[in-house]
Amino acid sequence: xxxxxxxxxxxxGIYKYLVIFIGLxxxxxxxxxxxxxxIKGTDLRRLSENNCIRLRENPADRGIIFDQKGRILAHNxxxxxxxxxxxxxxxxxxxxxxxxxxxxxxxxxxxxxLRAQKRxxxxxxxxxxxxxxWNELVRxxxxxxxxxxxxxxxxxxxxxxxxxLASHLIGYLGEIDENELKQAKEATYRMGTLIxxxxxxxxxxxxxxxxxxxxxxxxxxxxxxIRPLGTVEPSPGNNLYLTIxxxxxxxxxxxxxxxxxxLIAMDPKTGxxxxxxxxxxxxxxxxxxxILPEEWKSLVENPHHPLQxxxxxxxxxxxxxxKIITAIAGLESGMITPDTxxxxxxxxxxxxxxxxxWKEGGHxxxxxxxxxxxxxxxxFYQVGLKVGVDLIAHYANEFGxxxxxxxxxxxEKSGTVPSSSWKKKRFGAPWYSGETLSFSVGQGxxxxxxxxxxxLISGVANGGKLFLPQVVDKVEDIYGNKLKEYPPVELxxxxxxxxxxxxVQEALRGAVNDPHGTGWNCQLKDVKVAGKTGTAQVVxxxxxxxxxxxxxxPLKFRDHAWFVAYAPFEDPKISVAVLVEHGGFGASxxxxxxxxxxxxxxxxxxxxxxxxxxxxxxxxxxx
Amino acid sequence: xxxxxxxLIHFDWTLLGMVLAIAAIGILNLYSxxxxxxxxxxxxxxxxxxxxxxxLMVMVTxxxxxxxxxxxxxxxxxxIALFLLIxxxxxxxxxxxxxxxxxxGPLSFQPSEFVKLSLILALAKFFHRPPERKGYxxxxxxxxxxxxxxxxxxxxxxxDLGTAIIxxxxxxxxxxxxxxxxxxxxxxxxxxxxxxxxxxxxxxxYQKKRILTFFNPDLDPLGSGYHLIQSKIAVGSGGIIGxxxxxxxxxxLGFLPEQQTDFIFSALGEEWGLVGxxxxxxxxxxxxxxxxxxxxxxxxxxxxxxxxxxVAMLFWHIFINIGMVLGMMPVVGIPLxxxxxxxxxxxxxxxxxxxxxxxxxxxxxx
Numbered sequence: 001x002x003x004x005x006x007x008x009x010x011x012x013g014i015y016k017y018l019v020i021f022i023g024l025x026x027x028x029x030x031x032x033x034x035x036x037x038x039i040k041g042t043d044l045r046r047l048s049e050n051n052c053i054r055l056r057e058n059p060a061d062r063g064i065i066f067d068q069k070g071r072i073l074a075h076n077x078x079x080x081x082x083x084x085x086x087x088x089x090x091x092x093x094x095x096x097x098x099x100x101x102x103x104x105x106x107x108x109x110x111x112x113x114l115r116a117q118k119r120x121x122x123x124x125x126x127x128x129x130x131x132x133x134w135n136e137l138v139r140x141x142x143x144x145x146x147x148x149x150x151x152x153x154x155x156x157x158x159x160x161x162x163x164x165l166a167s168h169l170i171g172y173l174g175e176i177d178e179n180e181l182k183q184a185k186e187a188t189y190r191m192g193t194l195i196x197x198x199x200x201x202x203x204x205x206x207x208x209x210x211x212x213x214x215x216x217x218x219x220x221x222x223x224x225x226i227r228p229l230g231t232v233e234p235s236p237g238n239n240l241y242l243t244i245x246x247x248x249x250x251x252x253x254x255x256x257x258x259x260x261x262x263l264i265a266m267d268p269k270t271g272x273x274x275x276x277x278x279x280x281x282x283x284x285x286x287x288x289x290x291i292l293p294e295e296w297k298s299l300v301e302n303p304h305h306p307l308q309x310x311x312x313x314x315x316x317x318x319x320x321x322x323k324i325i326t327a328i329a330g331l332e333s334g335m336i337t338p339d340t341x342x343x344x345x346x347x348x349x350x351x352x353x354x355x356x357x358w359k360e361g362g363h364x365x366x367x368x369x370x371x372x373x374x375x376x377x378x379x380f381y382q383v384g385l386k387v388g389v390d391l392i393a394h395y396a397n398e399f400g401x402x403x404x405x406x407x408x409x410x411x412e413k414s415g416t417v418p419s420s421s422w423k424k425k426r427f428g429a430p431w432y433s434g435e436t437l438s439f440s441v442g443q444g445x446x447x448x449x450x451x452x453x454x455x456l457i458s459g460v461a462n463g464g465k466l467f468l469p470q471v472v473d474k475v476e477d478i479y480g481n482k483l484k485e486y487p488p489v490e491l492x493x494x495x496x497x498x499x500x501x502x503x504v505q506e507a508l509r510g511a512v513n514d515p516h517g518t519g520w521n522c523q524l525k526d527v528k529v530a531g532k533t534g535t536a537q538v539v540x541x542x543x544x545x546x547x548x549x550x551x552x553x554p555l556k557f558r559d560h561a562w563f564v565a566y567a568p569f570e571d572p573k574i575s576v577a578v579l580v581e582h583g584g585f586g587a588s589x590x591x592x593x594x595x596x597x598x599x600x601x602x603x604x605x606x607x608x609x610x611x612x613x614x615x616x617x618x619x620x621x622x623x
Numbered sequence: 624x625x626x627x628x629x630x631l632i633h634f635d636w637t638l639l640g641m642v643l644a645i646a647a648i649g650i651l652n653l654y655s656x657x658x659x660x661x662x663x664x665x666x667x668x669x670x671x672x673x674x675x676x677x678x679l680m681v682m683v684t685x686x687x688x689x690x691x692x693x694x695x696x697x698x699x700x701x702x703i704a705l706f707l708l709i710x711x712x713x714x715x716x717x718x719x720x721x722x723x724x725x726x727x728g729p730l731s732f733q734p735s736e737f738v739k740l741s742l743i744l745a746l747a748k749f750f751h752r753p754p755e756r757k758g759y760x761x762x763x764x765x766x767x768x769x770x771x772x773x774x775x776x777x778x779x780x781x782x783d784l785g786t787a788i789i790x791x792x793x794x795x796x797x798x799x800x801x802x803x804x805x806x807x808x809x810x811x812x813x814x815x816x817x818x819x820x821x822x823x824x825x826x827x828x829y830q831k832k833r834i835l836t837f838f839n840p841d842l843d844p845l846g847s848g849y850h851l852i853q854s855k856i857a858v859g860s861g862g863i864i865g866x867x868x869x870x871x872x873x874x875x876l877g878f879l880p881e882q883q884t885d886f887i888f889s890a891l892g893e894e895w896g897l898v899g900x901x902x903x904x905x906x907x908x909x910x911x912x913x914x915x916x917x918x919x920x921x922x923x924x925x926x927x928x929x930x931x932x933x934v935a936m937l938f939w940h941i942f943i944n945i946g947m948v949l950g951m952m953p954v955v956g957i958p959l960x961x962x963x964x965x966x967x968x969x970x971x972x973x974x975x976x977x978x979x980x981x982x983x984x985x986x987x988x989x
Contacts, residue, residue, distance in 0.1 A: 011919040011927055014800060018915055025942045026908045030901065032949045036859040037897040044859025048872065048893075053852055055845060216844040216852075229852075230844025 052218050053229065054123050060210025061156045063237035065170060065200060067246040068272075068473055074170055074201070074284075076156035080132050082140065083125035086114050088149030095147045102139045103129055130289065131157065148224065158194070158288050164281040166249050168309035169242070169273075169409070169471060171199020172284040194288055199309070200240065200471060203408050207475055210237035238483060241473040243272040251600040252277045255593040261560070261580040262310035262450045264469075265597055268458035268566055268575040270488040271467030273407075275597065278314075280306040303556065304581070312405075312412040315447040316579065319534030319586065320375045320518075321562050322396075322442025324460060324504060326383050327372060329395040331500040335386040338503050341367045344378035351434045355381055358535075372507035375518045375533060377441050384440025389431055392440060393419035398494045399456045400466060401448055406491075407469045415452055418445035443537050453564050454577035459494055460508065461530070461566035461575050464501055466491045508532055509569050521591035522565055527604040531565025531594065533586030558582040563590035567598045574601045630687065635917070635983040641910045642961065642976050646675055648891075648903060649962040655869045656890035657883050657964075667883055667964050674966040678973035685977030690985070694925050697748035701770070704741035707734035708777045735786045736971040738774045740978075742790060743797070743932030745770050750801040751925035758802035761810060767794070785956040789939055796935035800918075801928060850886070855950045858892035858900075865896030883964040885956055888948040903962075907941050917983045926982040933975040 036044065047053060065074040082103065089095055096114075100107035114126055132140070132152075140152055158173055174197040176189055189195065195209075196202040213234030218226045252263050252275045263277040280302065286295055299306055308314060330336040346362035348355045357363065357377040363370070371379035384392060396402060402417030416422075418439060420431035438444030451469060459466045468489040475484040508530035512519040518533045539557045561583035566575035576594045583589030599605065654668040693700070711734055749767055750759075771794045778787045798808070823831070843849075860866070871893040882890065892900045914934035921927035937960050944959040946952035958965055960972045 011800070011931075014802070015915065015919045018800075019912065022908070022911055022915070022938060025938070026904060028951070029904060029942070029945050029949065032946075032951055033858070033892070033897055033900050033904070036855060036949060037862055037892065037900070040859050041862040044856050045862060048856045048860035053849070053856065055849060214845045216849055230848060232843075232845050 047218075052220070052226075054217055054219055056125075056153075056215045056217060058213040058215065058232075058234050059155060060212050060234035061236040062158060062173075062210065063208035064239045065208075066239065066241045067244050067249070068241060069245065070241065071246045072161060073166065073242065073246070074158060074160050077159045078154045079130055079157035080137050080152055081130040081155050082128045082132060083151050083153060084110070084114065084128050085123055085125050085149045085151075087123050089114075092148055095149055098143070098147060099128070099140070099150055102143065103132065103136055105129065125151070125153075130155075158285060160284045162246075162250075164283055165246075165253055166244060166276060167199075167281045167284045168278040168311070169199055169244065169276040170284060171201035171203075172197055172282075172287045173201055174287040197287065198307075199409060200242065202410050204240055204472065207240060208237045211235045236478050239476045239478065241476065243274065243471055243473045244276060245274050245601075248597060248601055249275045249277070252593070252597050253279075253281075255596045256580075259580050259583060259589075260304040260310075261578070261583065261590075262314055263576065263578045263593060263597065264311045264450055264454050265574055265576045265601070266454055266458055266469060268461045268572050269465075269467070271458075271469050272473070272488070273469055273471045274574060274601065276309075276311055276471070278308065278310040280304050282306045309409065309411070310579065310581075311450045311577075312407060312409055313449070314579070314581075315413050315415050315449055316560050316562075317444070317446050317536040318401075318442035318448045318453055319536040319560070319562050320377075320442055321453055321456070321532050321534035321564050321586075322440075322446060322448075323372060323375065323380050324456065324508070324532060325396050325399065325401075326380045326387070326392055326440045327368060327504055327507070328496055328500055329387045329392045330383040331368075331503060332395065332496055333387050333391055336368060336383055338368045341365050342371075342379045342382045344376050346378075348378045348381050348437075350381070350385075350437060353434065355437050368503070369507045369510060370516075372504070372532070373510040373514045373517045375511070380440045381437045384436045385433065387440075389436045389439055390419050390421075392436075393417050393422075395496070396446075398496065399459050400491075401446075401452050401456065405451055405455055405469050407451065408471060412451070413449055415449055416445060416447040442534060450577045450579045453562070454575060457532070457564040457566055457577065458572075458575040460501060460504055461572040463498065464494045464496055466494065505530060505569070508565075512565065518587045519563065519565070519591050521587055522563065522595040522598070524567070524595065524599055524602075525605040527567050527598070527602050528569035529565050529567040529595075529598060530569045531563060531591070533591060534562030534564070535585055536560040536562060538582070555582050558584055561586045561589035563587075563594045565591075565594050565598065567602060567604075574598055629987075630984050633984040633987055634686075635980050638910075638913055638917070638976070638980060638983060641906060641913065642973075645903070645906050645910065645961045648906075649887075650675070651868070652887065652891050652894075652962060653883060653964055655871065655894060656887060658869060670966070671964055671969070674969040675973075677966075678970045681970060682973040682977035682980070685974055686980035686984070688981060690926055690929060690978060690981040691923070693744055693929070694748055694751065697744045701741045701745040704734060704738045705774055705777070708738055708774060710734070712777055712780055732970075733967040735774075735778050735781070735783055736967040738778065739786065739789060739793065739936055740933075740971055740974060742770060742774060743793060743929065743936065746794070746797050747925050747928040747932060750797070750928050751923075753924060754802060758804045759798070759807065760804045761807045764798075764803075764807070767798075783956065785943075788943070788955060789936065789957060792939045793932060793935050796939075797928060797932055800931045800935075851950050851954060854886055854889045854948050857889040858949060861893040861896040861900075863897045865892075865894050865899055868894055870894060884958050885944065885954075885963065886948055887963045888945050888959055891962070892948075904945070911938050911941070914979050917979050917986075920986050921982045922986045926985070930979055930982040933978050937972070937975060 061076050064072060064076070067073055082099070084095070084099065096110050097107050100110050110128055113128055137152060140150070144150060144152075160167070160170065173194040176191070176193045176195045180195060181189055181191065196205040201208065211234060213232040215228050215232075216230040217228050220226055248265065252265065256263070256277065256279045260279045262279070263275065265274040265276075266272065267274060282299055286292075330340075331338075343365050344357055344359075344363040346357050346360050348357070355377070358375065362378065363374055363376045366374070366376050366379055368379075370376070393402075396417045402415055404412045404414045406412075418431075418435075423429060423431045423435075423445070435444055439446060455466060455469070468491050470486050470489070472486055474482055474486065476482055509528060511517045511533070512522050512529045512531050519529075519531045522529050522531055537559055559582070561578075561580040563578045563586045564576065566572040574597075576597055578590040578594045580589040580593070650668055650672055653671055657667045746767060749770070754763070771790060775787050775790050778790065857871070861871075866872075871890055888900075891903060895902075911934060914930065914937065918927050918930035918934055921930055940957055940960050943952060943955065943957045944963075947954055947957070958968050961969070
């Protein structure tokens with residue numbers, strides 16, 4: 001190996017400069033240490049003894065949520081909160097008792113709260129009571145000087161003025177959990193931060209959330225503020241305008257009374273959601289404070305799933321609403337024409353089983369229009385057999401069934417559209433043509449969300465155009481400057497001829513307005529409504545089951561009632577999907593709710609009931 | 624591997640002694656600083672002892688390897704380090720967060736720590752042929768700059784500003800050590816300075832704010848400004864003789880986010896005062912000077928540059944970390960060798976010491 005002893009001399013040349021440089025570096029550190037520990041040492045020791053430099057949080061206001069007309073749905077109200085700083089209490093242990101007396105709570109409760117906060121940063125205040133009333137505030141503030149370690153701070157608190165109204169859409173806040181804390185990119189989230197957990201509050205968290213501020217302060221030995229050292233003003237979040245209409249939402253919520261289910265109304269030409277109801281609902285403000293165990297239990301154990309937004313998370317067979325798809329598949333495939341007739345005797349024998357029509361005694365000879373109007377099951381069994389499962393599935397997919405719609409809300413479900421390949425994959429078994437019968441009238445494996453059926457009816461209303469359902473209209477900053485707008489987004493046009501769609505539209509109009517139409521419960525005086533009833537089976541019914549027996553069944557086995565509709569027929573402005581869980585029949589349970597919503601939105605008068613009473617009772621069981 | 628008996632005679636016990644002394648102080652200090660911390664599982668000081676023992680074994684192994692054999696593998700080692708860095712970055716993108724760790728079974732380590740050493744190795748390899756009489760000029764430097772920029776950009780993406788700064792400083796230290804022409808250095812300096820406003824324009828508003836805060840913590844009184852003032856109070860409150868072992872309050876209370884890593888020196892200053900701080904500072908000073916001597920007395924250029932690179936890395940770590948704790952420098956995440964808690968850094972530091980030992984004990988061998 002070649003040795004460069006000669007060259008090494010070069011490094012020796014630079015050696016002394018490097019020593020000087022390093023020496024200077026260490027000398028600088030020495031000077032600094034001297035200055036901190038000797039010159040300023042006494043001062044800094046005094047500061048350290050009382051830990052006099054502290055941080056006080058100043059959380060930002062969350063953005064306000066409005067309806068489309070600027071009426072407040074969620075906002076912030078000031079809340080006075082009582083804090084104690086445990087470190088400051090050590091010298092004055094009596095404070096706990098005095099504060100307990102002033103607030104009228106047992107001192108043990110306060111002690112418990114102070115103990116519970118084990119992993120708290122030092123000198124971080126512990127919240128003792130939130131939302132104290134005016135009298136308590138006055139009592140505390142006038143005595144504050146005697147109570148070191150106590151202070152009252154005003155914090156914004158989320159308020160939902162309309163209570164449970166649209167609670168699934170608006171959502172709720174809750175304390176950030178460890179997972180969310182890890183995921184958060186910005187350092188604005190800390191333990192204890194309230195974060196959107198559900199609904200719009202969750203999905204639009206980034207828009208609604210502001211940037212928290214705070215103050216660095218110097219305090220005296222009793223923990224009282226002497227002077228601020230640095231302040232960061234909080235910057236509030238942006239405001240959100242939803243597409244829903246508060247009045248319409250109210251009417252829809254009231255129409256449900258104590259029933260459970262879901263309703264969504266939409267402008268079919270833009271995809272803007274006008275109302276979104278899911279029942280039962282929940283009080284949205286209970287998650288932001290400490291929810292009581294009983295409250296939590298009652299929500300989670302409620303058999304009607306109040307925490308679920310049934311409009312997008314609930315999956316149900318579509319029932320007779322699905323006949324729209326079967327009809328379209330039949331017409332588009334050329335297997336039937338509007339004039340194709342089948343004969344309904346009330347039952348259809350296939351394989352070794354009787355498939356029944358809802359109407360005992362049958363409809364007789366019947367063609368497509370009347371089959372939709374009167375919702376004849378036998379007719380669609382036969383259409384289904386001619387078309388086959390896969391072609392029906394194709395048109396179901398075409399209208400968006402079996403897929404999420406892409407609405408900006410969490411936990412949307414996709415539902416299920418069965419097909420022969422689906423069944424092979426899922427069960428490893430071939431498709432039986434008997435199953436096609438159930439499928440063609442919307443029962444069996446088929447599962448849909450109310451939003452998907454709303455998309456279907458809107459697509460029909462709109463000549464085949466599907467729009468992305470949207471819940472947010474625009475984002476504004478606190479000064480009212482528009483930051484973002486959400487124009488309608490056309491997803492696609494379904495591949496169905498206009499002629500077919502017109503035939504279906506006419507039939508849907510007939511279902512509400514023709515004599516014997518199953519949806520007569522939704523008739524309006526001046527406005528033509530088009531719609532379709534449906535009944536989703538919860539359990540398979542025995543063959544000898546009489547329609548009237550439904551009311552005697554236990555509630556949880558009763559069928560779900562569907563009604564989908566749009567109006568006005570000539571120029572659709574609103575489309576609605578209504579589901580009433582265990583409501584029985586679409587005609588009697590769901591259609592009246594849709595009627596109230598459509599009438600309200602179009603300012604139309606409901607038409608007086610003209611049907612004869614005995615007829616009415618027959619139609620109450622119409623499917 | 625056969626160990627030459629002459630190697631043992633020349634083993635650098637002084638260097639080892641200094642390292643062990645600092646490491647022992649480090650364990651004691653860590654024990655005190657984290658005594659009140661609630662950590663689930665093994666206490667941090669025990670973990671640190673574990674890492675120290677592993678590191679010492681690696682160090683001794685490295686010391687007895689003929690360092691010239693690293694020369695052949697320099698670019699391979701460099702590529703492996705780079706690959707690990709990319710793995711970390713891709714994995715980080717997938718998990719959507721700053722990602723600096725690679726997990727192998729129960730162990731996780733930070734590839735960026737080893738990138739520092741691999742860059743030093745690659746540069747030593749490149750510069751081991753002597754320059755022309757006047758020194759290196761710009762035309763020699765595109766490749767070394769490439770060696771610097773690739774890992775630096777990857778590390779900045781993590782984002783880990785501290786390590787990127789160390790890479791940059793070590794790089795220029797080595798350039799000066801191997802003799803770069805002054806005109807070239809001036810050109811690079813000017814080019815770098817003129818690129819700053821250009822780059823500034825490309826930054827987004829929030830990034831600018833972050834950088835401004837970085838140089839002036841008063842702009843962020845709730846974040847680094849607050850940490851800095853607490854750190855200064857901690858060190859200053861130690862006074863001349865300190866509050867005594869286990870008697871510190873400031874650091875134990877968790878005012879500082881990285882009390883056991885980046886801000887560990889403030890615990891030392893609080894409990895041992897000026898006397899203790901100067902003692903440790905003095906040990907560091909001797910350690911660095913000793914390393915520098917090893918570098919200039921090395922028997923060949925490769926060894927000299929390798930040793931110098933390690934010394935430069937350790938020096939910048941010590942200088943920037945203590946400067947930051949004392950509020951002389953912006954808060955960047957750079958740990959203090961042998962004192963800060965952290966396995967990867969402990970091991971990479973001791974690998975560096977192993978290299979110094981290796982170069983040191985072979986300086987008389989032919």
